[in-house]
Amino acid sequence: MSVLVILEERGGKWNRLSFEALAAGERIAGALGAPLQAAVIGAGIEKLANEAATYKIAKIFAVEHDLLARYTPDGHTAALEQLIKAQQPKVVVFPHTYQVRDFGPKLSTRFGKALISDVVDIKTAGGQVTFIRQLFQGKLNSDVRAAGEPEFVSIQAGAFRAAEPGGEAAPVEKVAAELEPSQIRTKPEEPFREAQRSVDLSAADIIVSVGRGIKEKENLPVVEQLASVLGAELAASRPICDNGWLPMERQVGSSGQTVSPKVYFAIGISGAIQHLVGMKGSKTIVAINKDENAPIFEAADYGVVGDLFEIVPAIVEEIRKAKA
Amino acid sequence: MKIIVSVKQVPARDSALRVNSAGKWLDESDITYEMNEPDAYALEEALQLKEKLGGEVVVLCAGPQRAGQTIREALAKGADRAIHVEMDEEGPLDALATARLLAKAVAPESPELILTGLQSDDLGYGQTGVILAELLGYAHATIVMEVEPQGSAVRVKRELEDGWFQNVVLPLPAVLTIQSGIKKLRYATLMGIKKAKTKEVKTLSAGQLAADTSSTTVMDRVYLPQRSKQTQILTGDAKQVAHQLVEKLKFEARVL
Numbered sequence: 398m399s400v401l402v403i404l405e406e407r408g409g410k411w412n413r414l415s416f417e418a419l420a421a422g423e424r425i426a427g428a429l430g431a432p433l434q435a436a437v438i439g440a441g442i443e444k445l446a447n448e449a450a451t452y453k454i455a456k457i458f459a460v461e462h463d464l465l466a467r468y469t470p471d472g473h474t475a476a477l478e479q480l481i482k483a484q485q486p487k488v489v490v491f492p493h494t495y496q497v498r499d500f501g502p503k504l505s506t507r508f509g510k511a512l513i514s515d516v517v518d519i520k521t522a523g524g525q526v527t528f529i530r531q532l533f534q535g536k537l538n539s540d541v542r543a544a545g546e547p548e549f550v551s552i553q554a555g556a557f558r559a560a561e562p563g564g565e566a567a568p569v570e571k572v573a574a575e576l577e578p579s580q581i582r583t584k585p586e587e588p589f590r591e592a593q594r595s596v597d598l599s600a601a602d603i604i605v606s607v608g609r610g611i612k613e614k615e616n617l618p619v620v621e622q623l624a625s626v627l628g629a630e631l632a633a634s635r636p637i638c639d640n641g642w643l644p645m646e647r648q649v650g651s652s653g654q655t656v657s658p659k660v661y662f663a664i665g666i667s668g669a670i671q672h673l674v675g676m677k678g679s680k681t682i683v684a685i686n687k688d689e690n691a692p693i694f695e696a697a698d699y700g701v702v703g704d705l706f707e708i709v710p711a712i713v714e715e716i717r718k719a720k721a
Numbered sequence: 722m723k724i725i726v727s728v729k730q731v732p733a734r735d736s737a738l739r740v741n742s743a744g745k746w747l748d749e750s751d752i753t754y755e756m757n758e759p760d761a762y763a764l765e766e767a768l769q770l771k772e773k774l775g776g777e778v779v780v781l782c783a784g785p786q787r788a789g790q791t792i793r794e795a796l797a798k799g800a801d802r803a804i805h806v807e808m809d810e811e812g813p814l815d816a817l818a819t820a821r822l823l824a825k826a827v828a829p830e831s832p833e834l835i836l837t838g839l840q841s842d843d844l845g846y847g848q849t850g851v852i853l854a855e856l857l858g859y860a861h862a863t864i865v866m867e868v869e870p871q872g873s874a875v876r877v878k879r880e881l882e883d884g885w886f887q888n889v890v891l892p893l894p895a896v897l898t899i900q901s902g903i904k905k906l907r908y909a910t911l912m913g914i915k916k917a918k919t920k921e922v923k924t925l926s927a928g929q930l931a932a933d934t935s936s937t938t939v940m941d942r943v944y945l946p947q948r949s950k951q952t953q954i955l956t957g958d959a960k961q962v963a964h965q966l967v968e969k970l971k972f973e974a975r976v977l
């Protein structure tokens with residue numbers, strides 16, 4: 398009746414969200430009085446498994462097969478299905494990575510369960526674990542319980558402070574997955590990055606970032622003026638780049654750039670997690686949004702609840718005065 | 722190529738979200754609805770594939786009667802026909818239950834490709850397409866940014882984290898979950914809107930499909946999140962707020 402945390406690697410390197418999921422697993426295991434176990438899946442992962450063994454876990458499973466060298470949903474699902482059937486954990490915990498998005502729901506379906514995805518917090522009472530997940534891109538929360546075991550949950554980036562190694566090394570159990578080449582239907586090619594970006598937002602001191610609140614491309618000069626008086630780089634949330642209003646390379650977030658300027662202006666940006674992960678490291682965050690409940694205010698140091706079309710020109714004016 | 726596109730109707734992005742008195746879902750009384758954003762991109766991709774290769778685009782939507790409006794919008798943009806799985810929602814289903822319903826409706830169609838959005842704007846499970854693939858025994862790929870059919874296979878470009886991408890080849894039939902921004906969206910033309918009125922919408926009741934829609938997860942409560950961070954909210958008219966902010970930038974953040 399264990400809690401099993403699935404750690405993620407690519408090309409011999411950890412996805413660091415693995416250790417945030419491990420921290421969540423620690424909490425769940427503690428509440429249930431259950432042993433905490435972990436697993437890593439791949440080929441040639443012995444070194445990683447030994448490293449994971451230094452965390453506060455009862456055991457680590459190193460699930461290996463040559464066909465697992467490069468991630469495929471078929472391979473990972475089959476290998477983990479075997480492990481879960483053999484170990485019968487009560488709760489299986491994943492980091493909510495793009496890879497887990499790709500195979501997690503497939504795996505849980507094999508067990509007739511829905512995955513409780515993108516969990517931000519955990520409540521425990523009387524041996525019952527309740528998971529908190531966001532709705533409407535962070536505008537509402539919900540309390541969710543699993544009906545029946547095994548329970549499958551994935552943990553949102555940044556929701557838990559990563560677990561730290563400590564204590565005695567846990568035993569590593571090697572597990573040979575049973576896989577046939579014919580089981581793997583997708584053929585993955587080598588991952589790649591697009592050509593060098595011409596804008597490096599990570600070097601900017603000040604970033605003025607604009608979201609869908611700007612409404613139309615024709616309104617962009619409103620924020621461009623602010624960027625100009627501040628000597629700031631212009632950036633954007635995904636929809637602005639999806640619409641082609643600004644080039645993709647100015648996108649901040651999980652599929653864009655990660656930035657940590659001295660000041661980040663989030664203007665007409667709601668604050669979805671995929672945007673927040675790209676900018677929460679900024680030293681000072683200023684949010685301007687007409688919705689007082691917008692999740693961006695949770696990340697902001699200074700907030701202005703109001704219409705950006707009134708507020709931003711007024712700020713430009715004040716800065717000009719201050720500089721004069 | 723026969724393509725099914727799943728399209729969900731969700732509360733419009735700027736709706737005022739109020740929790741209902743039972744605390745289980747929204748008070749839907751003054752909400753307007755729209756097509757889930759990634760689904761609009763999935764539809765666009767499907768329409769462009771059809772324009773290139775010929776075939777048929779079939780819209781698939783599970784939702785109450787009001788979802789008919791979103792279905793018409795998809796038909797007006799160019800989809801050929803639609804399947805509406807009508808349900809009287811008492812709050813939302815979990816992703817497995819929804820996918821089971823959709824799978825039952827899809828199975829007799831035997832499409833070559835199913836396109837879904839990667840995530841719904843309301844529930845945000847990010848799962849329905851992947852589960853659908855598993856239930857139907859199809860291969861799948863998620864967070865797809867490019868689709869290139871190659872005979873009995875399809876090569877897709879997947880988005881990975883931190884600016885990485887990966888091309889993957891998978892055999893048909895397949896499910897692809899489409900990321901926003903894959904193509905530029907079209908608008909419905911007047912002609913399209915007119916034509917949509919004559920296109921076939923097959924309505925199936927959830928009961929008719931005899932899918933197991935029991936929940937394996939239970940949503941106990943929906944609520945406004947409590948804010949924990951001490952954000953300084955600046956108040957006053959635009960000029961006053963601007964003045965305060967510039968002071969802060971000068972003396973606290975020291976960037977001016």
Ligand SMILES: Cc1cc2nc3c(=O)[nH]c(=O)nc-3n(C[C@H](O)[C@H](O)[C@H](O)COP(=O)(O)OP(=O)(O)OC[C@H]3O[C@@H](n4cnc5c(N)ncnc54)[C@H](O)[C@@H]3O)c2cc1C
Pocket residue numbers: 534607608609610611633634635636637648649650651652653654664665666667668669670671672675685686687688691703704705706734839840864
């Ligand atoms: C796998 C995946 C990856 C993603 N990657 C990224 C990413 O890298 N970067 C990213 O940004 N997003 C990403 N997203 C999308 C993300 O989930 C959100 O959809 C997106 O960030 C929303 O952008 P937005 O805040 O500009 O738009 P909305 O959420 O539509 O917010 C617009 C905001 O503007 C406000 N507003 C409207 N009018 C005004 C006005 N006149 N004055 C002031 N405020 C106003 C509204 O109150 C609202 O809060 C990703 C999603 C997924 C599923």
Ligand SMILES: Nc1ncnc2c1ncn2[C@@H]1O[C@H](COP(=O)(O)O)[C@@H](O)[C@H]1O
Pocket residue numbers: 727728729730757759760781782783784816819836837838839840841842844845846847848849850
């Ligand atoms: N009720 C529904 N009707 C049609 N498609 C749906 C429905 N629910 C989810 N989907 C599809 O599945 C995708 C992912 O949804 P979700 O798993 O809820 O995040 C959406 O973008 C839709 O394409």
